[in-house]
Amino acid sequence: ELKVEQNPLFLSMQEGKNYTIYCNYSTTSDRLYWYRQDPGKSLESLFVLLSNGAVKQEGRLMASLDTKARLSTLHITAAVHDLSATYFCAVEIIGTASKLTFGTGTRLQVTL
Amino acid sequence: EPEVTQTPSHQVTQMGQEVILRCVPISNHLYFYWYRQILGQKVEFLVSFYNNEISEKSEIFDDQFSVERPDGSNFTLKIRSTKLEDSAMYFCASKGLAGYEQFFGPGTRLTVL
Numbered sequence: 322e323l324k325v326e327q328n329p330l331f332l333s334m335q336e337g338k339n340y341t342i343y344c345n346y347s348t349t350s351d352r353l354y355w356y357r358q359d360p361g362k363s364l365e366s367l368f369v370l371l372s373n374g375a376v377k378q379e380g381r382l383m384a385s386l387d388t389k390a391r392l393s394t395l396h397i398t399a400a401v402h403d404l405s406a407t408y409f410c411a412v413e414i415i416g417t418a419s420k421l422t423f424g425t426g427t428r429l430q431v432t433l
Numbered sequence: 434e435p436e437v438t439q440t441p442s443h444q445v446t447q448m449g450q451e452v453i454l455r456c457v458p459i460s461n462h463l464y465f466y467w468y469r470q471i472l473g474q475k476v477e478f479l480v481s482f483y484n485n486e487i488s489e490k491s492e493i494f495d496d497q498f499s500v501e502r503p504d505g506s507n508f509t510l511k512i513r514s515t516k517l518e519d520s521a522m523y524f525c526a527s528k529g530l531a532g533y534e535q536f537f538g539p540g541t542r543l544t545v546l
Contacts, residue, residue, distance in 0.1 A: 366536075409475065
C-alpha cells in the first residue's frame with residue numbers, strides 16, 4: 322500500500338524566512354502533485370512533477386522531485402503572510418483512472 | 434474557464450438518512466472521482482469512475498456508498514444510511530482523456546447529526 326508522508330505537519334515561520342516542506346512516498350510513483358488548501362476551501366493545484374529531477378517554480382514557491390529517493394520538496398522563499406495555508410503533496414500511480422494518494426498535509430502559518 | 438461544480442455546498446442530515454451529493458464535472462472530461470476529507474485530516478480517495486463503471490474504490494467505499502452518472506453531465510455520490518463518521522468534506526474531481534491533472538470542485542460539507 323502506498324504511503325505518503327509529509328513533514329513537518331505544522332510550520333510557523335516569520336515573514337521573510339525560507340523553509341522547505343518534505344514529502345516522502347513509499348513506492349515508485351509516476352507523478353507527484355502539490356496542492357494548496359485554504360481553510361474550508363477546495364484544493365488548488367500548484368505544481369505537477371512528471372519526472373526525476375523535475376523542478377518547477379511559481380513566485381516564492383519551488384517544487385522538486387527525486388524519484389530515486391522517493392522525495393519531493395516544496396521550498397518557500399522569503400515567506401509572506403498570504404502563503405499561510407495547508408499544503409498537500411499527492412502521488413499518482415498511473416492506471417485506468419488513476420487515483421491520488423495524499424500526504425498528511427503541512428499547515429503553514431506565516432507570522433508578521 | 435471550465436470548472437467542476439458541486440451541490441449542495443453544505444448538507445446537514447440525521448443519522449440513518451440517505452444523502453445524494455451532486456457534481457457536474459468539466460464537460461469533456463471522462464474520468465471522475467470522489468474524495469473525502471474529515472475535518473483537519475488528509476484527503477482520502479473514495480472511488481474512481483470511467484466508462485460508466487467504477488474503476489477503483491477504497492476500503493472506505495463500502496456497501497453504503499454508490500456512484501452514478503445519471504445523465505451526460507451529473508456525477509452523484511449516494512450514501513444510503515449515513516453514520517456520524519461520514520461527516521466530512523466531499524470533493525468531486527474530473528480529468529480529461531488527454532490530460533493528467535485532476536480538477537477539484539469546491540466540495541460539499543456533510544454534517545451527520
